[in-house]
Amino acid sequence: xxxxxxxxxxxxxxxxxxxxxxxxxxxxxxxxxxxxxxxxxxxxxxxxxxxxxxxxxxxxxxxxxxxxxxxxxxxxxxxxxxxxxxxxxxxxxxxxxxxxxxxxxxxxxxxxxxxxxxxxxxxxxxxxxxxxxxxxxxxxxxxxxxxxxxxxxxxxxxxxxxxxxxxxxxxxxxxxxxxxxxxxxxxxxxxxxxxxxxxxxxxxxxxxxxxxxxxxxxxxxxxxxxxxxxxxxxxxxxxxxxxxxxxxxxxxxxxxxxxxxxxxxxxxxxxxxxxxxxxxxxxxxxxxxxxxxxxxxxxxxxxxxxxxxxxxxxxxxxxxxxxxx
Amino acid sequence: xxxxxxxxxxxxxxxxxxxxxxxxxxxxxxxxxxxxxxxxxxxxxxxxxxxxxxxxxxxxxxxxxxxxxxxxxxxxxxxxxxxxxxxxxxxxxxxxxxxxxxxxxxxxxxxxxxxxxxxxxxxxxxxxxxxxxxxxxxxxxxxxxxxxxxxxxxxxxxxxxxxxxxxxxxxxxxxxxxxxxxxxxxxxxxxxxxxxxxxxxxxxxxxxxxxxxxxxxxxxxxxxxxxxxxxxxxxxxxxxxxxxxxxxxxxxxxxxxxxxxxxxxxxxxxxxxxxxxxxxxxxxxxxxxxxxxxxxxxxxxxxxxxxxxxxxxxxxxxxxxxxxxxxxxxxxxxxxxxxxxxxxxxxxxxxxxxxxxxxxxxxx
Numbered sequence: 001x002x003x004x005x006x007x008x009x010x011x012x013x014x015x016x017x018x019x020x021x022x023x024x025x026x027x028x029x030x031x032x033x034x035x036x037x038x039x040x041x042x043x044x045x046x047x048x049x050x051x052x053x054x055x056x057x058x059x060x061x062x063x064x065x066x067x068x069x070x071x072x073x074x075x076x077x078x079x080x081x082x083x084x085x086x087x088x089x090x091x092x093x094x095x096x097x098x099x100x101x102x103x104x105x106x107x108x109x110x111x112x113x114x115x116x117x118x119x120x121x122x123x124x125x126x127x128x129x130x131x132x133x134x135x136x137x138x139x140x141x142x143x144x145x146x147x148x149x150x151x152x153x154x155x156x157x158x159x160x161x162x163x164x165x166x167x168x169x170x171x172x173x174x175x176x177x178x179x180x181x182x183x184x185x186x187x188x189x190x191x192x193x194x195x196x197x198x199x200x201x202x203x204x205x206x207x208x209x210x211x212x213x214x215x216x217x218x219x220x221x222x223x224x225x226x227x228x229x230x231x232x233x234x235x236x237x238x239x240x241x242x243x244x245x246x247x248x249x250x251x252x253x254x255x256x257x258x259x260x261x262x263x264x265x266x267x268x269x270x271x272x273x274x275x276x277x278x279x280x281x282x283x284x285x286x287x288x289x290x291x292x293x294x295x296x297x298x299x300x301x302x303x304x305x306x307x308x309x310x311x312x313x314x315x316x317x318x319x320x321x322x323x324x325x
Numbered sequence: 326x327x328x329x330x331x332x333x334x335x336x337x338x339x340x341x342x343x344x345x346x347x348x349x350x351x352x353x354x355x356x357x358x359x360x361x362x363x364x365x366x367x368x369x370x371x372x373x374x375x376x377x378x379x380x381x382x383x384x385x386x387x388x389x390x391x392x393x394x395x396x397x398x399x400x401x402x403x404x405x406x407x408x409x410x411x412x413x414x415x416x417x418x419x420x421x422x423x424x425x426x427x428x429x430x431x432x433x434x435x436x437x438x439x440x441x442x443x444x445x446x447x448x449x450x451x452x453x454x455x456x457x458x459x460x461x462x463x464x465x466x467x468x469x470x471x472x473x474x475x476x477x478x479x480x481x482x483x484x485x486x487x488x489x490x491x492x493x494x495x496x497x498x499x500x501x502x503x504x505x506x507x508x509x510x511x512x513x514x515x516x517x518x519x520x521x522x523x524x525x526x527x528x529x530x531x532x533x534x535x536x537x538x539x540x541x542x543x544x545x546x547x548x549x550x551x552x553x554x555x556x557x558x559x560x561x562x563x564x565x566x567x568x569x570x571x572x573x574x575x576x577x578x579x580x581x582x583x584x585x586x587x588x589x590x591x592x593x594x595x596x597x598x599x600x601x602x603x604x605x606x607x608x609x610x611x612x613x614x615x616x617x618x619x620x621x622x623x624x625x626x627x628x629x630x631x632x633x634x635x636x637x638x639x640x641x642x643x644x645x646x647x648x649x650x651x652x653x654x655x656x657x658x659x660x661x662x663x664x665x666x667x668x669x670x671x672x673x674x675x676x677x678x679x680x681x682x683x684x685x686x687x688x689x
Binding site (some may be wrong): 066081082083084085108116118119120121122124206207208288289290291310312 | 355356358359360361487490551641643644645653666667669670671673674675677678681682685
């Protein structure tokens with residue numbers, strides 16, 4: 001069997017998938033990043049190798065997510081792409097004809113508009129993180145309900161209460177107010193979902209034409225309460241794809257396939273990556289008042305990448321050949 | 326008197342030239358940095374926009390270097406900027422920094438109104454000297470703008486990453502050092518030579534993006550997180566809706582210098598969408614967007630500081646314009662956050678989008 005690996009290193013989770021040559025996704029692995037992207041990538045690859053039959057050949061590797069550059073350097077990826085492109089590629093391949101992608105992850109949310117299979121517009125939350133997975137997580141923890149049951153409870157609601165969705169802080173005080181008034185928990189959770197959807201559509205969806213088929217992906221798509229709130233607000237059916245929580249990784253694998261087809265062969269280092277020691281160090285540059293935190297990645301004592309400097313004096317030296325895109 | 330003024334990209338080069346030509350003792354604040362921002366944020370009202378915070382940081386840092394007089398631009402709304410000079414002065418006073426404030430209000434009828442103010446700053450210089458100084462400052466602004474346009478072209482085409490910027494910095498320094506018009510002329514040709522030495526791939530296909538929006542975040546790379554340089558390294562040639570010399574010509578000389586793009590052009594192009602002045606550069610943003618679309622640009626990026634009212638007006642109009650002209654627009658709002666990962670994701674995704682669109686268009 002031959003195939004491609006896709007790695008998505010996000011703020012909250014690190015996902016690794018294997019996609020065979022026919023585009024069938026196998027073994028999605030979903031790990032918590034826990035602030036250690038290098039370890040998460042190594043762990044993910046180790047798990048993947050263990051779950052695969054012997055003799056599998058890796059034709060290419062792609063990385064995406066906010067940790068894409070770091071992961072890309074470590075595995076020597078064939079494609080290093082931003083998560084918007086990766087999500088769009090994955091959706092348009094798995095859900096042919098998709099015209100709108102709603103994506104809500106741990107720290108960010110985005111909307112991607114596609115027409116005829118090509119991204120025509122997108123938007124990503126900018127100065128506000130209200131309505132992302134972290135906020136839902138935090139509220140679930142405050143109410144002492146497991147996040148997995150959040151959606152199920154919200155679905156039981158018959159009369160969702162009104163909650164201010166503009167700002168997470170106001171939303172929380174509104175929720176507490178409703179809870180102290182004696183409102184039903186399911187009504188509060190459903191109300192919160194509707195508030196977040198309103199915030200999302202006002203923030204990201206403004207001026208955009210949301211057409212069916214609509215796909216909802218990212219970790220928050222597991223929350224049925226959110227799915228129902230989107231259906232109610234948009235008056236359109238919402239599809240949640242099977243691999244909704246690893247779509248970025250699927251997209252990265254697809255992009256790797258594209259890149260390798262162009263180049264001829266992969267530069268993947270192989271699974272030994274999981275056993276090699278990588279060290280990330282940092283130092284403060286004292287060249288100017290910016291005092292940039294420069295990060296260095298070392299593989300067995302040799303520095304293989306540097307970034308974080310505004311002026312490029314450290315990064316350019318190392319990265320001159322391999323442009324980090 | 327030891328005079329200082331706030332940073333806004335390369336503005337310091339021409340203001341310094343003008344003041345030093347008049348013999349004024351000038352203190353240039355250290356380049357805006359994280360420290361500047363931290364100082365500004367600490368002492369500014371939370372809901373003020375980024376320019377106020379950076380101005381204030383600049384003043385505090387200049388004060389540490391011995392500045393005692395602030396020269397600051399004024400204005401008369403609806404943008405809040407017109408009041409910033411007073412607010413900043415009051416905040417500095419509360420902090421115990423007694424500094425004199427000179428506000429340069431935009432002239433209403435004739436550029437001479439400003440000359441009176443500048444003459445006052447210079448003490449007893451003759452009108453002729455004041456005129457020469459203003460002219461010299463303006464020449465520097467034009468030279469710097471030409472250099473910026475040059476680097477916009479060179480960056481996406483450079484063969485080795487970083488070469489264009491290194492040359493640009495070197496050339497900029499030369500222009501800054503020129504102390505009279507004759508020297509400036511020499512520096513200008515030297516600067517051109519330096520830029521010419523950067524090895525380029527002239528045949529490389531590049532995307533063209535117009536950067537539009539609020540003047541401070543457009544002109545100041547620190548406040549826009551180096552968006553032009555980042556776009557350049559992604560293979561994009563940028564053009565900007567406002568250059569310093571154009572702004573000086575429009576607002577200070579009231580259009581006296583010929584041969585520059587004017588505010589009028591931009592405002593009249595905005596006409597079907599926005600027929601009124603809405604403060605700041607809101608109308609110019611819409612108009613420039615139309616002009617770039619007509620000129621065949623691949624995409625537009627609007628930048629402005631968080632809470633900027635005129636640009637919010639423009640932002641809400643741009644989707645209609647974007648649809649009419651079928652040109653993608655990305656809006657980026659700048660504030661205290663300096664995380665570059667989020668910015669890079671948006672820029673990369675936007676460039677991918679433009680690239681794919683172009684490929685599809687060319688295939689047809």
